[in-house]
Every structure is written in structure tokens, then in C-alpha cells.
Amino acid sequence: MTANTNTATAAEVLVTATKSGLFPAVASAIDVEALVPNEPVALRELWPLLPETVDVPLTDDVMVPVLLFFQDGWPEIGTFAHAEVNWLPRRVHDLFGQDPVRVKEHLDRYPALRDSVLHVSQPMGGLGWRNAGPGMGLSVEWRSGSPPLMLADNKTFSDLGVACYRSADDSLVTPAIGSMATGLHPFLALWAVLLALSSLARYQPATWSKMIDVDRSPEANAIEHLLEEATTSVPATALHLLTTFR
Template sequence: MYSDLGTDQAWERLRASRSNPPGRASTGTRRRTYAAALEHAGQMFRAAAVVDPATRPLQVFYGLSQAGRAIAAASWSLKGQDWNLESHGIKTTGFHLPFPDIEIRTDSSGTQGSFVRVSEALDSPVWGTDPIRLEDVWDLLPPNQGYPLTTRDRLIPLFAGDVIVGDYAHPLLSVPVYDIPDRVINAGTREALADFLTAYPAVAQHDSYVTTRALSLGSEAPPDYSRLENGIGGLTVNWQMPQGPATTTERREHLRSMTRPYAGERYFLPVLSPMERELHPLMAWWAVLYTLSMLARYQPATWIKLISVDDSQHALPIERLLERAIKHLPLLIADAIAEVSS
């Protein structure tokens, strides 16, 4: 459900912010770091746009890494020297494994690595020494929904449609939730839906959802799924508002508290084990691009084979991911700066 972004407008936002940096980046060393980091990021992304996939992961990742320094500099929550990033804070192993099974780990919480500190600023988890597979993080990115790495069952972002509004305050927040997998819809049972939603705590805590209204089944009637014209499946889900009857504005704010932003839209994200909460989309990009950059830099023969359309089923998904990175990340970076500095 994602849409392509106004990349040029996002860069304009970022460049305009340098004359009056937001948050804690308004003065001193943090201000100088903010401006320099965004300049470096812009140059890295421009370089990435004119090279092919053989080296593109290096420019894109290091552009994002530099932007992370601007995010940290602007963050209100990173005090003292916590904003001053050291090392990557993330690592990959298992390059001998199939591409989807490459393992990603992070440094522990509270350390100075870039991934750790930017995650802290964005209220996103780190997971330490327990590895997460590349494929699982890959699937967290909305533009990758059409580019799976394997045929395994996937946990993908669920697109949150707009709040269904009424003419008066209402105790329920009602939202159509899309991108429910065919395997769940085809099963057609309440049990299949409940099992799937265990990975999506915010959705699993719903009050109710639209059912087929089978009178003989009452409250046990199965979910009444719908499909958009493009075949994407959805279901209208209801949550109780914490304060009781609420205005449309209050209901939309409650939806925001349960979802993560991406490209001007909102998504329910799964919580991957061993994480304790959902990964911020910018940090999912960070983990995937770091992994690709390490392959390109330290395993060049493996990388060249992976991006060969004659040899690798993953070549086209990798190409599309890197194209989307150049288009999508500028807005995600600009939104992240606004998020941490507000």
C-alpha cells in the first residue's frame, strides 16, 4: 500500500533545516555535526544514484549512516555525549549461508554504536547477540512486499487505512487493516486470524472485527474479509478507546500510538523474536542496507553473483530494494528528524 515519495521535496526539507537546525542541534558542536552529516548524506545519495548495484549498497548505507548522525544530534532524548556516535553498533555473520539466512546482531542497549543510539532516539529495539535472519528484517519494509526472498510464510507490515468516522463521539476506533496474507484469508477461521495476529500485538488487542454475520454462530462468526481491486485482502478491526467515547481526532491519535509511519502512511508492524517491540522502519532499512554493504565490501565475489540476473533469483529484488532506498530514505530521514526533535 506504500506510494513512491517526493524525494526532491524531502531533500529540500533537509537542506532548509540546516540554517535553523531542530531540537538539540540548534547550537554548538551538535549544530555543526548536523549540517556536516546531512551534507555528507546528500552527497552519498547522489553518488548512489549514478552507480549500479555492484557498489550502490556502500553509498546508500553510508549516506544513511551519516544521516543517523544528524538524527542523533537533533534528538531531545540523547543527552550529554550520548548523541556522539561511535562504531556501527550492528554486525552481520553467516555469509556462507543462503542469502535470506544471513544473521544480523546488534550491540547491547546503552552502548555508543550508531544503530543503538539512533534506535534509542526513535524508540526502536536492539536485540543483542541473538541473531535475526536477513529475510525477516527484509519483510518488514513495505516496498519489499512484492519481492519475497523465499516462499516461506511472511510477517509483513499491515497497512492501516483511515479511521472510519461517524457524526458523533464514539467509544470504538474502527480501521480497515490491509495486506492480510492469503493463507489467513483462505483459512477463513477466527483461529487462523488469532494465530496470525500473535505477531502483531497492537492488532491482537482489538475489541472485535467485522464478521460474516452468520446468525447461527453469533459472536463466533468468522471474519468478513474484503479485497481491493488489486486483490489485497483486508478486514475492518475495532478497538475500545481508553477514555470511552472519543472524537475523530482522538481516535486518529490513538491509531498513531499503535502504528509506525512510512511514507505518509501508517502500518501495524510485527514484533520479531527476540525483540520486545516493533522495529522502526528506518532501522529496518538500516539493518538491511548494512548487511548488503558488508557483502559488497567484504564478500565481493559472493555479492557479484547475488546481483547477477543470470545466476541469482535474488538479483531483481536487490535491484528494486536499492532503487527504493534512494527514493524513500530521504523522506524517512526527514520524518525521523522531525520525530526526535519535536
């Protein structure tokens, strides 16, 4: 993996995956898709995929961040037909409101949610938006058959590509990046972001000094926050993945 650090802002740093090396090898070991080789990705796209940055974004135009995922069904046997997704940006609610078609088009940017349907209230058919931490939440369902006799269609995390991050209870869904078929696992997104930041510090020290100056850079607070959070999330996530896929 390489990082193009010839930029004045962290958000515009480009990260490019390669066909071989440690990054795709780790992705294969934990059974997830890596970034597509030779497709540069800007940090402004990767940063919102990190749960550590939900409260402290790098830019103020985030529309498709990582979403917190709660299954509702039979968690003891690992299947469910209903779930809640949280942390949807309030701007999504403001733009699409009670338009289920537009909301579903937005959720379809998350591969794990593409086969779901929005849960609507009866008899009015409204969407149940609710406040959920730093964003908004919605309910989704998986059903089979044709209306009005649609039946619950139980899914598993593996079926959908839901990512478990720091623990089995820390469930997340992410958008696809570039031409990926699935959402990028947050651990791989964190890897790419930290590589880019370390490359800035090593190869562009003058630019890096400006980026982390809280009196001069609008990105400094977000960078400082992520680096502090990473000291705990990196070992916790690595340990969880090692024990899960050993």
C-alpha cells in the same frame, strides 16, 4: 550492529544488534524499540518488514510481512476505534479462512493488533476478507466492556505502536522480531537490511556478484528492486522522522 555474511544466499545473512552505538541511539531518539542485542536475525525475517518489498519479496514463504494500516474514526484528533489492515498474505486467508480464532492468533504476532478484535458481519459472524493490493485486507476494532454491551475504545498510534514511515499518512504495523516487545519500525529494518547488503558487497564480493546476477540468482531481482527504492525511501523517511522528533 554486525552482519555475518558467510552464506551463499542473502536471505540467510544474519544481522546482530549491539547494546550501544548508533543503531540503538537512533531507535531511542525516535522513541521505538531496537532489535534486541545479541539476538541474530536473518534477512528472511527483516526483508518482509519493508514496505518497499511488498511486491518483490526475497523469498516466497512470507507469512508476517509489514501491514498497511488505515484508521477509521477521528483522524483529525488522532483517535480511532476501528481500522483496516492490508497486505496480509493470501496464504493466511487460504489457511485460516473464516476461522476467527486462527486468524486472530496470526494477527497477534503484530503487537499493535494484540488488543484488537476482528470485525465480523452480522448476523452470520463472517470475516470480511477483501483483496487489498498485493494481499488481503481485514477490519479490526478496539472495544471495552463485556458482551453484549461492549463500547468503542478509542486508541492513538502511540497507544498501539503504529509506525509512520515516509509521512504521517504512511501508517504501518510490523511483527515483533525475536524477543522484542513491540514491532520493529520499518526504518530500523531497512537500516539492518542495507547494512547486511553493503557488508556482502564489501567483504564477500564474489558471493555478492552471484547474488545480483539476474541470470543466476533468484534473489537478484528483489535486491535490485530494494536498492532502487531505497534511494528515495531513505531520505524521505529520515526527513519525516527528523521533523517529527526534532
